[in-house]
Amino acid sequence: MPPRTSHGHSFICRSCLVALQKRKPSAQWLTRHPSSRTISSARRSGFSPEKEAERQRTLELLGLSKERRGDKFSVKYFEKKTDGKMRPLRDVDEFNRSVMDLDAETEARLQQLEEQLEQATRFTKIVESIYGKRGAEELVKRAAESDPDNHPSVLLPEHGWPRAKGTQCITHLNNMIRTVGRKTGGGALRRGRINALWKYYSLARDALRGRPDAVYREFWDFLWRHLAVDHDNNPNRMYHVHILAQDMRKVGVALHDDQQLLAIEADFVSGFRKEAVAAHKRFVLTLGTNPETFAEFWELGLRMYCLMDDVDRAEQVVKTIVESPYEKDPRFLFPLIRMYASKPETVEKGYKVYQQLRSDLGDSITIDDYDTIILYFLKANETEFALFIFVDMMVSETVDLRGVHKLPPSVGNPFFFGKWLRRLISDGNLQGAHNVLLLSMSKGVLPQAIHVNGLIGAWLRSGTADNIQKAEDVAWAMINARMQFLGIRKDMKNLAAFIRLRPTNEVWPRANLETFSLLAENYKDRGLHAKMERLWIAFRDAEIPPNSFMLNQLLSSYLQSGQGKHIGTLSRDLTNHYRVEPDPWTFTVLWQALAVNRLVEISPQELPAETAQARSLFAEMVRSAHIFENGIDLYLSRSILHSFRKLEDTTGLLLAYRALRHIFKFIPSDLVVMELQVGSMDLLRTAKGRRGLRLMHAGQQVESSLRQRHQELIASGQLKAGEELPLDARTEELGNILERFLENQITVPDGGDIQALLRETAMEMGFGGDEPETKTSTPGT
Template identity: 25%
Template sequence: MRRLSLPGAQWHRHGVHRSRLSSRFLCPPQPRRPFSASLTARSNESGRRNEPKSSIRWFEQGTRTSDDRVEIFPEKEEQEEQEDIWAQIRQLREELNEIKQGPFGPNSPYMKQLSEKQRKIVQEAVRKYEEEHPQEEAEDSQNFRAFFEGLEEMIGEEQEELERNKRAPWNPQQMLEEEKPPLKKSWEVELKVPESAEAHVNRFNHNLNVLLKDPTRPNRQELWRSYQRCKALIPAFIELLPEETLAILWSSQSQSVSPQTPQLGHWEVLAEDILSNGREFRQSQWLRYITLLLESGQSEKALSLWKTRQTHLDDTPMPEVEQFWNLGVRILIANGQLESAQDIAMAFLADDKSRPPRILIPIIVAWAELPGNTNGSRAWALYLRLKTMLGPDMNMNDYDSISIGFLKAGRVDMAVAVFKDMMLTGQSSPSESISLYNASLGLVGNLQASSITEADVNKISLSALTIMPRKFQNKFFYASWIKKLIGMGEVDSAAMVVELMYERGIKPDAKHLNGVIGGWLRQGTRTAREKAEKVAWAMIQERIDSVWSRNNNPPSEKKPSVHDTDVRVPKYEKRTVPPANIETFSLLLLDYTRHGQESIANHVIECLEKANMRPNAFFMNHLLYAELRKHDILGVWSRYKEMSATVRPDLETFACLWDCAKIQYDRARDPFHHTFPTARALYREMMDWYFSLTPRTQANVRQLFTKHLYDQILRCFSFSLDPQGTIVALHSLRNVFNYIPDVVTARILMFEVVRLLPPPPELADKKLRRHRRRISTHPRNKESLQHVTTLLQTLRDGKIEKLAKQGLILEDMDMKARKDHEVSLYSDLLRVVLSRLAENPRKIEQKIRKAAVEMGEEEDMYLGDPVPEELIQ
């Protein structure tokens, strides 16, 4: 019966699989015992076939030096294995015969268990079922027959394989090649581990390969997770890793991807795993490990490890030796052993005169950080020694490191003197520090570094050695220093220079403090923003107070304040600051608008009115971009019209307006503001502003005009579906700003042509403006784009052919002619398409000339030639 017999067949079909047979018949090879062979027959020197063949006898001995030898017969072992396999085959054949007759066959185990009466009942039920379901029984019979045929074929193949192996000569080379594992890379881990851990080892190897190709932070973290899993599952996993694998793993966890990103936090755990399991670091790895300990605040542990590595410097390359002693100086300084650090540095320099003396820089800064005049003299004496040893090789980074270190240590006079030396680099000035030292001691000739002592510095006094000449006591000297520090990101140090200006009676201007405010705001931290806001609001209040005092207001009238508002304005320190200028207001406005603080940004605008200041283009542009970020198109245009009455815009203003126009001319966007000017009107607005400038300002605008703005203007005309205006803009931008189309521009213009074409019939009932705004994925539009590309190439070939008839080659023409050729090419493309779509092609030139008038261009401006009649057809 189908219900009873089919599951049995399917069980056998899945249970007796070929892989099962192979694994059952081909037993795994047993390890051979050590044999010794003895050749017992003479060699066949004559080569004749009738002489007896050579035979081999096998003996077994306990050890190599043992004399006990016992003859063994390996063939018997193989014969026993083959007999076992044949027995298994015979057993399978018997089982197969039982399966063939089915569970209801007369000799099946199931029928033998039944009584004679029960057997007749089952046979009668099977007969009736077969008569009622002949088709199903035929299918079952066919399935069984195919299954048994396949099984017979598999068993037959195994028998033939056994016979073939029995007759084949023994080839040990072939056995070695078959057992040879696939080649692995040198860093991949190959371990004999349980199946539960094998997947994790493979994953570890995969992550190693991925990391070597792309050493990003996520890949480094994934490798660490794989290592942790393998370490948890496999005892002593790190002891089994190859040296190259261990080096890759250590480098991934101890090194950062870039100087801006810190290293991962797993380096310490990995180092403990390596050292506790008997593995060893190379010298470069030791240096990195000790450096990380120092940077993480474990200076004592770093010092003890550093001392143990001094005995391993004999075979170390010279760069690592220098790195080792520089690291030692830093460690000793961190542990407060400055004198030892200085002794080591001096011994390091004395051992080889060619070594760079920059090892002294951290010691100089460390002495300066300690209080007292004695420590200051030590720092200055070392600075003079460094300057003497380096001579003309002392660079800006050396001066910056020392001056910033002095500033942070509170040694402001010494920092100013170092910056003064930097300003005097390459000059022979008596104000230079070495010259002052020589003059104070009455020395003549070249000064040796060893002759500079702390006692002499103390005898002269630091105040005499760090004296500033009169020509440096001005705002320009300090302004250059502040600008340099801000550019290096040392904003707090720049603020200290401002404090120094106050101390020396040099009143800073608003531009000095504006640079510091801008630097703090760019840092973005809460503390930096708070300091910037305090100084900026203090300057604004100073400006309001000065305006109030100039207006001679009556005493009874309340004095305005920046705190006259409901929004929170940071309190500021009571000290004299310069009055704010428009840049101060702009910095605050930009910061508040970027952080979405609209209420306090509006208060900045109110304080601008209280301060009786007129906004400039910089201030206006920030307001326009704030509205643009909210996609308030009408707000951008309204604020521009309101402020442009009193503020002269700049090129950035019109860049903002064109960015706004790109959103406005998107006809699929809601709402669409009809009060916003058209592309032609906006272009005329920009050109009227440009021609109102002085020739010098126009030259500056042409330098600031970018290709991005050029493409943005043409894109807006494309979105507006204004091909006549596009033609005028192409020629106008070429004449005024000297820009021509490139690949990006060509794509914009070709999409405009496709938008001009009528939509496919199946899209005719849909919203036309969405079709015109974006190129649909419909095959009709793709075909249209291909036709436009072909038309453009035809026009290009025609122009080149026309030049060839005149004896000209495009590549040999000057730059101006080639640029005119590109503009004319795309102008002709638009003209051809307009002519083919227009009912009256003769009016095309009139419409183009009308667009030029609306865009503010002169009537005699050259806008290209009409296209020939043959191209219109």
């Protein structure tokens, strides 16, 4: 209510009058015509006659009109400012202007709305220029459909459910539906969001079934659209459809034709085969006769009956499809071919159906079609029929191999079968490749070792016990074939020139270096040292020159079996005997095999001998420096440096670091610098132990040296103030920091000559008397 003033005058605030002006006039008011008094009053106030008439009527209703008979009072007008203070107004005209004037906040809001409208107009024109007017309308429609707030029937009422728990579940489900509507963007949901939607729907199922009248069709369509989407993000699609269709039937919601077909398939896939078949029979006269669903309905039935091995019904469905007047894709026969091929008594019928399919497709048959049908026969171990189809795929002219004992040259050669083997191995069909391998040998075609090695490698990589055993059996059969060949070759030296011996039952190709390498790597990885030794004996008997890979596998096997002390001698014997050049991996194994890296502790009496062995090994590396032309591995570099550190060979460590840096192109990292300064290869453990303060101090020294170098470069003009230290300068300075630290670690007895000590150590480490030059950049240089 408006307050009374102390002088008896009526008071009405601005907000009340504005609200009264917004009241919708009645029909009676709309039919009245303004009087002359109203028109003259309107001229004085600045309002239109209609608005002035409305204002006068409002004043009359409130009892505030000046011209009411018998009422003599005056009206004072006030305006409330934004700070809450009241300002008196002179007369009604000033009051009217005050009512019509907009404050700054309202004007800013109106301006913002105008800018948004202008931006929306520009965006609409851009969309129309790209997609056209119809395309733009379709995008707007799709965006509106994706927002559940535009479709209130998608959301469920959140009151009136039987129990509080049911109401809570409905609320959570509504919130999830809103989230899905905002996040979908017209595409498939992420897997996590689909799972969340299914979770909240599952929790609300009981409540929904208890009150079906509160759930509209749009809600079910919304769930179906997102839970039945065929996408990689929805791996449980069929189970979702099975449950969703079940709930829709229970609450009396009729499924659309496409939904009904998908529901039948989902029932079948989910294990409810009898229910799916029964549903399929119920819709024979509806979906089975509708031209729009005919093909999909009967092809679904064919797939189900073929998977159930119901030959009679499957053949009846095929007859129905063939005799129908509708257009059909001959590929609908794929399930029938698969069913026929799976049984020996019907495999001939399967091959005949394939021939009919190939004839119907003609030139439109694809490589994928051939691969699919070949796979059916290979899985059924009908490899010969698979060969016939593979020949049709690979050979342009017709080649009939039925009943042929000897394959024609275009087919009966290792290259033809090699192509097939490579194709099957790349597709991961290892059992099919094995069957093809056996078929080729049964046809008198000896495969090449490279193709069999590919299958052996694929078996070993699979990691399954059955495949690994197959790989070993085939590899050793190839090794025995080579041994038999070598034995015959030796026997022929003592026979006449015109006599030729041939191996009996030569069904496997002879093993080569790759065959031995595959087995050696597998034995090494599995720690089967006994089998590795047996393989090495066979390898020497096979008279195959080894390479560094085979050598490395043997050395690694010895290291894993705890026989590291023999590795150095074994390596030198093998490399000298077989003239095998070591590679970086060879030296990695050799450094790991040193006692200082194998044993927990070395007695002081053994240190001189171990130090000499480490220096000798480094000398071998220097002689093989050309194999490190692309730089040395960080792991190997760390092993070398820490080996000398643990041996407490300070001069050897300094020279090894200089050689690694200037000969082997080693770039020390922050990690290596800190490890050598602290004396540990595990900085994390060091930070938690007693040497944590030492690690922190070393880090501070490194940072201090880097800052000093940075300031020197700025002072010399090589860097501008504010520029960071370049990466190459930082790397160089880190190397110098480590070198200075290692130099300071060398202690020389009184009267000793440090240069003489370094020259002697350099001779032992293979530098020929001249250690690598130091390129240390001291501060200020």
